[in-house]
Amino acid sequence: MIRVVLRRLVYLVLVLFVITLLTYIVFFVGNPNDLAARFAGRDAGPAEIRDAAVRLGLNHGFWYQYWHYLTGLLHGSFGLDFQNQVPINSEISRAFPVTASLVLGAVVIWLLIGIPIGIMSATHPRSLRDRAGTTFALTFLSMPTFVLGVLFLLVFYYYLTRAGLSWFPAAGYVGLTSSPGQWFLHLILPWLTLALVQAAVYTRLIRGSLLDVLGEDYIRTARAKGLSRRTVIYKHGVRAALTPVVTQLGIDIGTLLAGAFVTERVFGLPGLGQLALNAIGAADLPVVAAIVVLAASFIVVMNTIVDIVYAVLDPRVRLA
Amino acid sequence: MSQGGLIGVDVEQERAEEKDPELLAKGIEQEFVGRTPWRLAWLRLRKDKVAMVSLGFIVFLVLVAIFAPLLTALIGHGPNTQYTTSGLSLSGIPVGPGHNGFILGTDDQGRDVLSRIIYGTQISLEVGVGATGLALVIGTVIGLLAGYYGGWVDSVLGRFMDILLSFPILLFAIAIVARFGPSLELLIIVIAMFSWPYIGRLVRGQVIGLREREFVEAARALGASDLRIMVIEIAPNLIALAIIYATLLIPVNIVLEATLSFLGLGIQPPTASWGNMISEAQTGDLYTVAWWFLVFPCVALVLTTLAFNLFGDGLRDALDPRQGRGHLGAKAKVKRGARLLVGKLDEGEAQS
16 A cells, blocks of 8 residues: 555656646747747836846746746745736645545535436336436536536526526625534535536446446345345445546546636636636736646546545455 | 347347248348348337438538538628628628528528538547547557457557546647647548547557457467457457447547537637537627527537437347347347347357
8 A cells, every 4th residue: 555655746746846847848839938928917028028037037048047937846835926016835735625625525526426326227228217317427527617617697586586586696705614504505506517517427437337346246146145135236236336436536526626728717716726717818927837836736636536436445455 | 128139139039020922922031131130120229210311411411512602602601701781781680591692591690590500510520530430440450459369468459548538638629629729630530530439449448358259269260360350250240339439439539529619619609610600699799688699509419429429329229239229128038030140240249
């Protein structure tokens, strides 16, 4: 186990190195003076641009800047942003709870929808219920997140409000600590948007995986030795069928925690995705790099957790 | 039960019944000779009504994209022309579907929604098919090399694919597009760049299995070069897999294009793409009273991805009955006949 974690850590460092380097290259292929000019203010002369370059550290060579950035990272600091010279750490710590609320709530909903439908489909293959489940999955699988979000806003916010039913608030975010009720209300539509699309993926995943497992010989053995259908399906079948779900969940949580761009944009949630989009629009390189680094670390950390969960779920991994 | 396999049996039986008198004359053996795996797959696919309807819709989309200028000329409204008098009411509200000759209504700038959707079809297919094609080429080449040579080549290429797959794709695509300025070509390249590893991994897996097969060994014994073995012997066996996953990757890439355009980083207005139509609609408030210019592009996008997904599923069942949704458990119940058919398809593929 320790070896797995250690190997993962080395991998994390490798991935982070490659990703930060690529981000830097992407933004510095052009002329750093252009970048400096963007932040020097309106009607800036050559002197102001030079000042801006010095202030932002752009006057140094590429490798120097990159090294400076890496040492900062090792000290746990993402540095200052270009636009306002504010510590990026504080911007991130303001945005992260928003994204985390959105993603973790959605995860709960999509698992609660996806897994039961998937199990129902798999245990009654080719039945009407299975067909309904598959149709549900395919519909939402073909539904881009932003389409669902935009349509939700139109129907559940505008149309309902105009009909005199102000059940859902407009876009925006209210902190959990300032008002739990409002926090919940503001997140219902974003949660559903994210969750329904993901639930479709999980329905398909668990259906396929459970059907495969139920075709295994050991399931027949379990039935033959007299265990009830329920025990066989849930204790022997579902448990083994969860492995691909755990993998996918790790990837999804990792990716989404670094910003659910589309959902955040549609519903005006000031999370990491919005922060990244704004920073990209403003060519605020350090912020973009910070979020890319965060994203990659989330993904690799989640992968490590998945490896550990595997060992718990699947005795073959544990014993190997 | 293996659905694909069973459908195969049905087809066989039905054909046998249809041709019964002839068969009696010619002898049954002959009827079964000369039916290529592709033909078998087509017979299976033709039985799948959902897949055929989806295929019809895809063909329709392709025709719409090709004849977009002709169609908009027939409608009489250009995609970017603002019909401020006929397309907007006096108070500036867009005209609803079916009014003043605007079949799907107009948007907040008085432009014809249908004409814009028609031109959006062009963009969606260009990016979806273009990026998928590019990803297919890169993925197949890299996957072939990794799978065939194994060893350190495989380690390096495999790791590279893993790293690409653990990238925050959307974020990185956004960053690149923001840096270099959005264009159709860049969009295709960026999307392909992040989707080829999926194909690469699949191809690699297949090749690892194939390179130990007898026909490869035979080719090597006959003195064939590595290149020849890869291109002539192994690659043809990957065609079925490539077709299936390309069909399933196209909708993913179409959605990626639409998403980037929605975020303002894809196709730039006034050029119409479904993504930027939805985004433009959502930036104002007018869509809340004139739903059509928001909803119709959404419908176009969803129907298109749905059609590709359904067709891809059908194709998978038809070409690769072992892995499709039909495979799904109850393996033990697969009839011997079905097994034999599957085996036949497999053998045929290996030789085609």
